[in-house]
Amino acid sequence: MKWLWRYSNNDQNLWGTVIKAKYEESDNWMTKGVTTPYGVSLWKSIRSLWDEFKPNTKIKVVDGAKTRFWKEDWHEAGNLETLFPEIHTLVLQQQSTIAELWTPHGWNIIFRRHLND
Numbered sequence: 221m222k223w224l225w226r227y228s229n230n231d232q233n234l235w236g237t238v239i240k241a242k243y244e245e246s247d248n249w250m251t252k253g254v255t256t257p258y259g260v261s262l263w264k265s266i267r268s269l270w271d272e273f274k275p276n277t278k279i280k281v282v283d284g285a286k287t288r289f290w291k292e293d294w295h296e297a298g299n300l301e302t303l304f305p306e307i308h309t310l311v312l313q314q315q316s317t318i319a320e321l322w323t324p325h326g327w328n329i330i331f332r333r334h335l336n337d
Contacts, residue, residue, distance in 0.1 A: 223266045224273045239263055284318030
């Protein structure tokens with residue numbers, strides 16, 4: 221599981237860059253599942269532990285560049301998409317990270333229509 225931790229926390233490793241290029245990212249923390257039927261895949265074995273590893277972790281927001289605002293459990297109350305489903309359906313930037321939505325003046329969330337309509 222230490223390789224899952226290292227993959228999620230360090231973007232500068234050569235091996236992490238190779239893994240991302242070969243298997244594609246499903247989100248900012250992990251790759252898509254390995255589905256190739258041939259050969260022995262070390263990453264396939266490591267990746268299979270992700271479902272056990274992820275529930276035992278917490279996201280600490282540093283600069284917000286990797287953490288998706290609506291989709292990830294970065295807030296202590298939980299996932300904002302689940303907590304506020306009505307607001308989430310009205311937002312245009314549903315896949316945006318915290319860094320993309322935060323400005324020096326506050327949150328920059330754009331809605332599909334006015335909230336009073």
